[in-house]
Each structure stands twice: as C-alpha cells, then as structure tokens.
Amino acid sequence: FLEGRDTELLDGLREQMHIAADRQAFEDAARLRDQIYKIEQTLEKQRIAQTTAADQDVIGLARQGTATDLQMLFVRGGLLIGRKDFFWPDAADVADEELVRSAIEQFYNKDGLPPKELLVPTALNEAGLIEQWLSGKKGAAVRIVAPERGIKHQLVLLAEENAAAALADHLRNEAIDHQAVEELKRLLHLDKVPRRIEGFDISNTMGDQSVASFVVWEEGQAKKSDYRKFRIKTVTGANDFASMQEAVGRRYGETEGLPLPDLVLIDGGLGQLSAAMEGLKAAGRAGLPIIGLAKAKGEKEERIFLPGRKNPIILKPSSPATHLLQRIRDEAHRFAIAYHRKLRGKALVSSKLDRIIGVGEIRRNTLLKKFGSLDKIASATDTQLREAGLDAKTAAEIRKVLAPIP
Numbered sequence: 001f002l003e004g005r006d007t008e009l010l011d012g013l014r015e016q017m018h019i020a021a022d023r024q025a026f027e028d029a030a031r032l033r034d035q036i037y038k039i040e041q042t043l044e045k046q047r048i049a050q051t052t053a054a055d056q057d058v059i060g061l062a063r064q065g066t067a068t069d070l071q072m073l074f075v076r077g078g079l080l081i082g083r084k085d086f087f088w089p090d091a092a093d094v095a096d097e098e099l100v101r102s103a104i105e106q107f108y109n110k111d112g113l114p115p116k117e118l119l120v121p122t123a124l125n126e127a128g129l130i131e132q133w134l135s136g137k138k139g140a141a142v143r144i145v146a147p148e149r150g151i152k153h154q155l156v157l158l159a160e161e162n163a164a165a166a167l168a169d170h171l172r173n174e175a176i177d178h179q180a181v182e183e184l185k186r187l188l189h190l191d192k193v194p195r196r197i198e199g200f201d202i203s204n205t206m207g208d209q210s211v212a213s214f215v216v217w218e219e220g221q222a223k224k225s226d227y228r229k230f231r232i233k234t235v236t237g238a239n240d241f242a243s244m245q246e247a248v249g250r251r252y253g254e255t256e257g258l259p260l261p262d263l264v265l266i267d268g269g270l271g272q273l274s275a276a277m278e279g280l281k282a283a284g285r286a287g288l289p290i291i292g293l294a295k296a297k298g299e300k301e302e303r304i305f306l307p308g309r310k311n312p313i314i315l316k317p318s319s320p321a322t323h324l325l326q327r328i329r330d331e332a333h334r335f336a337i338a339y340h341r342k343l344r345g346k347a348l349v350s351s352k353l354d355r356i357i358g359v360g361e362i363r364r365n366t367l368l369k370k371f372g373s374l375d376k377i378a379s380a381t382d383t384q385l386r387e388a389g390l391d392a393k394t395a396a397e398i399r400k401v402l403a404p405i406p
Contacts (some may be wrong), residue, residue, distance in 0.1 A: 021172065026323055033169075054078070055115040056152075059100055060159025061122075062167045066092040069167035070103050073159050076115070083162065084112075087170050096122045104130065114138045120146050121156050177220040180320035184263070187304070187313060187321065190289055194262035195219055197324075198251075200276065201267040201332035202232075202243045210235060212247030213336035216261075217328050226258055227335060241275040244268070248279030252288070264290040267329050269312075273305050293329050302326065 017032035058073040070086040086103050088094070100120050108114055114134040123146045124130060134142040147153040181193045196218045204210035210232040216223040230250055235242045244266065252260075266276045273292035280286050292305035302322055303312035315322040370388055371377045380388075385395040 021176075026176075026318055026320070054117060056117045056119055056155070057112070057115050058119045058155045058159045059103065059121060060156055060161070060163045061096055061099065062160055062163035063091075064164075064167055064171065066090045067167060067171060068092075068094075068099060069163045069170060070099060071159050071162040071166060072103065072107065073155070073162065074112075074115075075155070085166050087166070089170075089174070097124055100124065101130070104134075108134060108137060114142045116140070116142060118142065118144045119152050119156050119159075120144060121160060122146055174220055176320050177324065180324035183319065183321040184324070188263070188289065188291065188306070190263070192262060194289070196259060196261045197263045197265055197328055198261040199265040199267070199328040199332035200244065200247060200251075201329070201336040202240045202247070203333075203336035204232075204238055204240075204243070210238070210243050211336055212243060213332050214247070214251055215328065215332045215335050217324070217331075222331060229335065240268070241271050244272050245275040245279040245282075248276045249282045250279075251283075252280060252285040253283035260285070260288065262289065264288055265325060265328055265332075266290065266292045267294070267332060268292050269294040269303075269305050270310075273307065277307055293325050 013032055013036050017029050017036065020026075020029040020032060054075070055077065056075045058075060060071050060073075062069050066089070068088045068091040072084040072086075073080060074082045074084075084107060086099075086106075088099065091099060100122060101124055104118070104120075114137055118134070124144060127144045131142055131144050134144075145152060147156060181195065184190065185193045196216065198214050198216050200212060200214045202210065202212050212230040212232060214228050214230075216226040218226075228251065230247045232243045232246055234246050248264070248266075264276065264280070266272050269292050272294075273290065276290060276292075277286070280288055280290065290307060293302055294305065295302055301317065302315045302325065304315060304325075305312045315325075367377055367388060371380060371384075382392075382395060386392075
C-alpha cells in the first residue's frame with residue numbers, strides 16, 4: 001500500500017522512537033510517536049480516498065501473545081472520519097469471530113449509527129440476524145461483508161494494520177506502566193504495587209464556586225466511570241487546604257461502594273497533604289497510603305511529599321513513575337477545571353438575568369430553555385421576546401443588561 005519511501009520513513013521513525021524509549025527519553029519518544037501518527041493519518045486518508053466513495057465501517061483485528069486489538073475505521077463518502085479502538089489484554093482463547101461480533105454489538109448498541117456496509121475480517125455466524133438488527137437501527141438495509149479480494153479487502157487490511165499498530169502501543173504502554181508502578185512501590189516503600197491510584201485537585205477563582213475532583217487510574221488506564229466531582233460546601237473563600245480536607249473526607253467517608261485505592265495522590269505540597277490526611281482521619285481511613293506531588297518554585301523537577309517526612313523525594317524527569325503521576329495529576333486538574341468552568345458559566349447566566357426586574361427564576365429558566373444562551377436572548381427580535389411572554393419594558397431592560405461591553 002505505502003510507497004517504498006513512505007515505508008522507509010516510517011520504519012526509521014519507529015526505530016528512533018524505540019531507541020528513545022529504551023534509554024527512557026520519553027519526551028523524545030512521545031514526539032516521534034506523534035509524528036508517526038500524523039504521517040500515518042495522512043497516508044490512510046489518501047489510500048481510502050483512492051479506493052472508495054462509499055459509507056462503510058471497516059473492522060480489522062491483530063493479535064500478539066495473549067493480547068488482541070480490534071480497530072473500527074469509519075469511512076464516509078470516501079473519507080476516513082474517525083476510528084474506535086477495542087483492546088483485550090487476555091483474549092487468546094476467544095475466537096476472532098466472537099471478538100468481532102462482541103465489538104459490533106457493543107458499539108452499535110450504544111454509540112454508533114450503522115453505515116450501509118460493514119466490512120469484517122472473518123465471516124460471522126448468523127450474519128443475517130446481525131444485518132437485520134443493524135438495519136432496524138439504521139432504518140435502511142445494512143450489509144455485512146467479509147471480503148477476500150479487491151478494494152474492500154484492501155480496506156480490511158488497512159484496518160488490520162491500524163490494529164497491529166494500536167496493539168504495539170498498548171503493549172508498550174503496559175510495559176512502561178508496569179515499570180512505573182514497580183518504581184513507585186520501591187520509592188514509597190509500599191506493601192504492594194499500586195494498581196489503583198486516585199488523584200485529587202481543587203479549583204476555584206478567588207474562592208468563588210470552589211470545587212474538587214478525584215480521578216482514577218486503574219490497571220494502566222483511566223477509569224472514568226469512577227471519576228467524581230465535589231462542590232465544596234463547608235469552606236468560605238479561597239482555602240485550598242480546607243477544601244482538600246473536605247473533598248478527601250467526603251470521598252472516603254462515602255457509602256457508594258467504590259473500591260479503595262492502593263495510593264492517594266494529592267496535587268500540592270506539605271500543606272495540601274496534611275489537609276488531605278485530616279480528611280482521611282475523619283473518614284476513618286488514616287491507613288491509606290497518600291502522597292503529594294508538587295514542584296518547588298522555579299524548579300522543573302517534580303517532588304513527592306510523604307506523611308511525616310519534611311524533605312521530599314525528587315523525581316527524575318525521565319522516570320516512568322514521574323510520567324504516570326504527572327498524567328494522573330494533570331487529569332485531576334483538567335476534570336476539576338472543567339467542572340468549575342461549568343458552574344461559573346451557570347452562575348454568570350443567573351446573575352445577569354437576576355438583575356432584571358420582571359425576570360424571576362421561572363421566567364429565567366423559560367428564556368434559557370427557549371433561546372439556549374444569553375447571546376441568543378440578547379439577539380432575539382422584539383417579536384420573539386413578546387412570544388416568550390415579555391412586555392416591551394422588560395425586553396428593553398434585557399437588551400440593556402445583556403448588551404456587549406464596547
């Protein structure tokens with residue numbers, strides 16, 4: 001498929017990436033990985049555009065040892081518009097046909113609208129029944145094809161190449177994550193390898209709408225179904241220490257039934273760590289392993305802060321443990337910021353409309369439901385505002401309050 005020069009270029013970049021990873025130059029390896037990905041994306045789009053103009057989903061499968069990866073490529077009008085990855089670390093005893101069928105049922109039952117044609121790498125038992133089910137969801141006929149030659153077969157081979165590349169990435173990431181947790185066990189003198197790590201962060205603006213988040217890393221990947229966010233209730237003003245204490249106490253004092261972590265990660269130094277430890281104590285979980293992660297002012301190195309220890313552990317920038325902790329900390333930060341921004345946006349909308357005489361809570365909610373946003377309310381015509389139940393005086397006041405600042 002690929003031109004010879006393209007293949008040589010990609011092989012050379014992959015070799016450089018593996019060398020960088022072996023010498024633990026992970027930033028260089030990540031940069032090369034991203035470069036390879038961009039080249040492959042461009043080449044894939046060219047190849048698909050040359051082979052088809054149809055609407056198709058294409059499935060490819062790859063195996064290595066006990067691990068299996070399945071890729072679904074989404075082709076619309078001859079253009080590759082997306083993909084979906086399925087990874088099974090231990091599927092040696094499961095047949096290809098069963099994995100393909102499982103992915104089809106899982107994806108189209110939840111996420112996807114079926115295309116006119118689904119290309120698969122192996123013939124499926126009861127393909128007719130699956131076609132009927134997919135056709136019912138689409139509202140039009142859907143065909144399942146297991147091509148053995150021609151352009152459609154070429155597309156399946158392309159999906160299989162994607163699956164093989166994704167599988168190699170999964171296995172490489174698993175190896176790096178294994179190094180990371182083993183390193184953490186050694187550095188922190190833990191009784192066992194930390195397979196579940198929960199990370200906490202606080203977000204506020206001058207103490208306004210203070211929120212906390214906790215995210216979960218488990219067995220090498222983010223477990224988003226266990227993520228939680230907290231609106232801080234007991235703290236007034238910008239007090240990150242007290243907010244952290246409340247969030248940690250609420251998480252580990254809850255009765256929701258989430259499993260306990262092997263390690264708790266706090267975004268911050270000794271102050272935040274001490275507050276979090278008070279939260280654990282209040283929840284009756286003082287024995288949970290806990291650390292803080294922070295940089296010293298003006299320094300690049302991350303530092304781990306431990307209970308009862310004044311001097312932190314300075315982490316190597318290239319260390320797998322450093323990269324893992326940074327990923328969890330950054331994800332907790334992203335999740336907290338997103339929640340805080342959402343609350344701030346709601347508060348801004350409410351405060352602006354609440355300043356208008358004649359617009360109470362019920363009318364405010366009615367306006368937002370009808371128009372969708374402050375900008376759309378501000379740009380509504382007089383007729384539209386009258387239809388929404390506003391008199392001329394209230395409509396004029398709305399335009400005044402919502403007018404953009406020059």
